[in-house]
Amino acid sequence: MKRKGTGINTARRKKKSKKKEDDENENTSGMVVDTYRSQLPDLVVERILSLISTRLAARASILSKQWARLWLSVPVIDLDEDGATPREDQRSKFMNFMRRYLKLRDKDTCIDKLRLRMRNLGGTVTITKWLTFAVERNVKELDICLVRTKSGQRYKPLYLSKTLLLKSTKSLTVLKLENVIVDLESTDGIDLPSLKTMTLKFVEFRTRLPFLRLLSRCPLLEYLLLNGCTWPSSQLKLSSSSLKSLQLAPDSSQIISKVKAVNLESFIIHCFHDILPFIKNISSRSCQKIRHLEFGYSTEMRSSWFEDLDLRFPHLERLILRRCQEPLGERIKISSEHLKYFLLFSDSLMSGLLCMSTNFPNLSEAVIILGSNVPRHISMDPIRRMLQLRDFLGQFDCSRKVSLHVSDAEV
Structure with missing residues (x-):
């Protein structure tokens, strides 16, 4: 024992x-670790804190006195409600954090970027205070996303006043808005001399004139994305001498009838209707510098889209067809002397698009992506299907690289 x-x-x-x-x-x-942290320059710590969300930066501030001192003056503010906690009972905690941080924030430092992603449940005082706080400190990038729907529930948009835009005009280089109503009776006094990127998703304009005038006040605008934007008027003609990249999502492709952009290099249009009239309007001399062209989600593709491709787009190097539907009783023909990159994305291995005729003598890379969906009205034995695919791929023998991605388990 x-x-x-x-x-x-x-x-x-x-x-x-x-x-x-x-x-x-x-x-x-x-x-x-503490000794190592104390040796980090302030600029390095600020850079680290700028790469994470503001809530994570608050948690990281307990690491040392240096981090606690710097997190309140980081030039990047990232407030994401979903990134915090999506539960309803955490909503008040997120709003309280926004209010406390606004009070503690160093008022003398400039803000390079403000990203705000949250639901608008009414009572936008806190949101307005944050926007005012940012624009008064010469914010360069403004990214405001008010979540539209979540779990079947629809949330209110945010009214963006002219007064707020007037304060942020000089320094702003990037403007991203989602689920916002722009309340502009006029654009007098609004000037965006530094703006280069504008992304508008589900933005409502009361009339079309403020949007056109807003574009005219952006002499350096290079990138424009429209998705789900609306105005109670007819289609409009988009004109810009500085624009280099234009992307129209399905919900916005019908509101633009013509594009005039002499320096446009990249054009992406996704729509669910016939875009032939629109294509004819962009294939004039006003858009001859286009190098990247992408069509997506169209109900039916036609050969007339690609007639005189070299003549209309003499600098075209990249062509992408993404989930376009095969034509009925028509064989697509595409020819281009200058094309270097071609991508075809189809949901079905038995797509009629595999019957298209292509002629790209200077092609460097071809990418073919085929899905596993099988239309009910199409039936084809596996051998015939493989022969069709072989003949289609044989058209790219001149290409330096050909990539085939097939998700059908039978192949």
Whole structure:
């Protein structure tokens, strides 16, 4: 019994010794990390804090006095309600965090970027205060996303006043708005001399004139994306001498009837209707510098889209067809002397698009992506299907690289 007791005591002593050793190692490790952190320049710490959300930056501020001092003056503010906690009972905590941070924030530092993603449940005072706070400190990038729907529930848009835009005109280089109503009776006094990127998703304009005038006040605008934007009027003609990249999503492709952009290099249009009239309007001399052209989600593709492709787009190098529907009783023909990159994305291995005729003598890369969906009205035996695919791929023998991606398990 004595030996057994001795064994128990020895085990206890070893356990206490190990715990003490672990504590010492933990303290030593903490001292090493703290010593290392103290050697980091302020610019490095600010850069680290700028790459994470503001809520995570708040948590990281406990690491040292240096981090606690710098997190309130980081030039990038990223407030994401979903990135925090999506539960309804956490909504008030997120709003309280926004209010507290606004009070603690260093008022003398400029803001390079403000990203705000949240639901608008009414009572937009806090949101307005944050926007005012940012624009008064010469914010360069403004990214405001008010979530439209979540779990079947629809949320209110945010009214963006002219007064707020007037304050942010000089320094703004990037403007991204989602689920916002722009309340502009006129654009007098609004000038965006530095704006280069504008992304508008589900933005409502009361009339079309403020949008056109807004574009005219952006002499350096290079990238424009429209998705789900509306105005209670007819289609409009988009004109810009600085625009280099234009993307129209399905919900916005019908509101633009003509594009005049002499320096446009990239044009992407996704729509669910016939875009032939629109294509004819962009294939004039006003858009001859286009190098990248992408069509997507069209109900029916036609050969007339690609007639005189080299003549209309003499600088075209990249052509992408994404989930376009095969034509009925028509074989698509595409020819281009200058094309270097071609991508075809189809949901079905038995797509009629595989019957198209292509002629790209200077092609460098071809990418073919075929899905596994099988239309009910199409039936084809596997051998014939593979022969069709072989003949289609044979048209790209001149290409340096051909990539085929097929998700059909039978192939």
